[in-house]
Amino acid sequence: MLLVKNNNVNSKYSEDWLPVKQIINGQIQTEDGYYVTGVKVMPKNIFMMEKSQQQSTIYNLRNFYNMLDYEFWILIADRPVDINVYLANLQLLYNKTPNGATRKLIMQDINKANSFMSSEYNVVDTEYFILFKEKKQELLQKKLHGLISGLAGCGLNSVQVSNDDLRMLLDNFLNGGNTTTFGTVMA
Helix, strand or coil, rough: CCCCCCCCCCCCCHHCCCCCEEEECCEEECCCCCEEEEECCCCCCHHHHCCHHHHHHHHHHHHHHHHHCCCCEEEEEEEECCCCHHHHHHHHHHHHHCCCCHHHHHHHHHHHHHHHHHHCCEEEEEEEEEEEEEEHHHHHHHHHHHHHHHHHHCCCCCCCCCCHHHHHHHHHHEEEECCCCCCCCCC
16 A cells, blocks of 8 residues: 655654655645545444345445445554543432432442453453545545445445545554654644
């Protein structure tokens, strides 16, 4: 997908050897004139469907993938989730609830959420992406529309990737999931 920018492979920063010019409007603009973009697909558990719906969804996805006449990448990435807001809301609910049995249930949820926050667990949200590259903006928009429409026909919701999605993917795959801040301008 991306080629080496220069011979400085000993650099500790991935931005020194990737041809990324900028990330803008949900697209990675590369130095060789390509734009890398795609869609984020909202997950759907087909195992909770009836058998006929499962088979129909799989059949529709197979047809959808076979109709794509260009190179694309399917990526799955875990994004860390901050559940502090959820914990704070549970605590507020606990404080407002007078019923002892309900308070006990809320406290069990608080304790379970706190256990997820421990270092023993990783709280992540799994996200699914289909990316592609294109040089011409009009073809890029046509492909994006085709992906979103085709996935909708399979019963899946999708949206164009955001700048944050693309940064997260680069961080996830190139820097072991560590968020980078080098190369940014602070105002």
